[in-house]
Amino acid sequence: MHRIFGTKENAAYYNREGAYLIPVSGGQIGVVKTSKGYFFLGGGLENGESHLHCIERECVEEAGYVPVVQGKLCSAEMFMKHPEIGYFHPIQTYYYGQLADNVSVPTEEDHILCWIEYDLLKGRMYLEMQNWALEELYTKILNK
Numbered sequence: 001m002h003r004i005f006g007t008k009e010n011a012a013y014y015n016r017e018g019a020y021l022i023p024v025s026g027g028q029i030g031v032v033k034t035s036k037g038y039f040f041l042g043g044g045l046e047n048g049e050s051h052l053h054c055i056e057r058e059c060v061e062e063a064g065y066v067p068v069v070q071g072k073l074c075s076a077e078m079f080m081k082h083p084e085i086g087y088f089h090p091i092q093t094y095y096y097g098q099l100a101d102n103v104s105v106p107t108e109e110d111h112i113l114c115w116i117e118y119d120l121l122k123g124r125m126y127l128e129m130q131n132w133a134l135e136e137l138y139t140k141i142l143n144k
Contacts, residue, residue, distance in 0.1 A: 001074040001075075001136060002074065002075045002076065002077075003074070003075075003076045003077075003129070003132055004076070004077050004078070004079075005076060005077070005078040005079070005080075005128055005129045005132075006078045006079035006080050007079060008079040009079070009081075009087065011086075011087040012087060013079065013087045013088065013089035014085055014086065014087065014088050014089065015089045015091065016044045016088070016089065016090050016091065017044065017045050017091045017092075017093075018042055018043055018044045018045060018054070018090060018091070018092045018093070019042050019043075019045065019051035019052070019054040019055050019058075019092070019093050019095065020040040020041060020042030020043075020055070020058075020092055020093070020094050020095065020130075020133075021040065021041045021042055021055045021058075021059060021067050021069060021094075021095050021096070021097055022040050022041075022073065022094055022095070022096045022097075022133065022134070022137050023041065023067065023096075023097055023098050023099045024096060024097075024098065024137075024141070024142070025098060025099070025115065026115075027117060027118075027142075028115040028116055028117055028118075029115070029116055029117075029118060029121055029134070029137070030063070030099055030113060030114070030115055031113075031114055031116060031121065031125070032062050032063065032111040032112060032113055032114070033111070033112045033114050034110050034111055034112075034126075035110060036126050037124070037125070037126035038114070038116075038121065038124055038125050038126055038130075039125065039126055039127070039130065040094065040125075040130055040133070041055070041058055041059050041062050041063060041067070041113075042054065042055055042058045042059075042092075043058045043062075051093055051095070052069060055067050055069060055095060059099065060103060060104060060106075060107075061106065061107045061108050062106055062108050062111040062113070063099065063106055063111070063113040064102055064103060064104045064105055064106045064113075065099035065100065065101065065102050065103065065113075066099070066100045066101045066103055067097055067098070067099055067100070068097045068098045068099070068100050069095045069096075069097040070095075070096055070097040070098070071095065071096055071097070072093065072094075072095050073094045073095060073096050073133065073136055073137055073140065073141070074093075074094050074133055074136045075091070075092065075093040075094065076091075076092055076094075076129035076132060076133060077089060077090065077091040077092070077129070078090055078127070078128070078129050090127075090129075092129060092130075092133075094130075094133040094136070094137075096137055096141055118134070118137075118138055118142060121134065122134065122135075122138075
């Protein structure tokens with residue numbers, strides 16, 4: 001499933017492809033909390049990087065854990081005007097899985113790993129498209 005958020009203006013957009021993991025453990029969902037709010041673990045792809053490599057790198061940087069990706073969930077993109085970047089077009093692919101071994105201290109000090117029950121997290125992700133991906137997780141994986 002793929003969904004588009006926002007309205008594309010007649011402008012030059014900065015396209016940013018990213019890959020994200022939604023880890024689940026004991027009925028709770030792993031997210032990182034920053035000063036802006038809640039986000040899934042992951043981020044933008046670096047030059048030539050695969051989705052899985054990006055998720056591995058970002059999970060270690062943001063949480064200090066090695067990820068176990070179990071499957072692809074969905075993808076989304078958004079057309080928006082970012083206060084610093086300008087016209088911004090993030091294209092995000094979401095995977096579900098788990099966090100395995102704790103291998104290091106997170107290098108992104110403003111990211112705090114939190115485990116939150118779906119009902120408490122629903123509608124609280126910083127990005128609308130990540131709220132939608134959370135709903136997809138609930139519908140396709142958690143509510144089975």
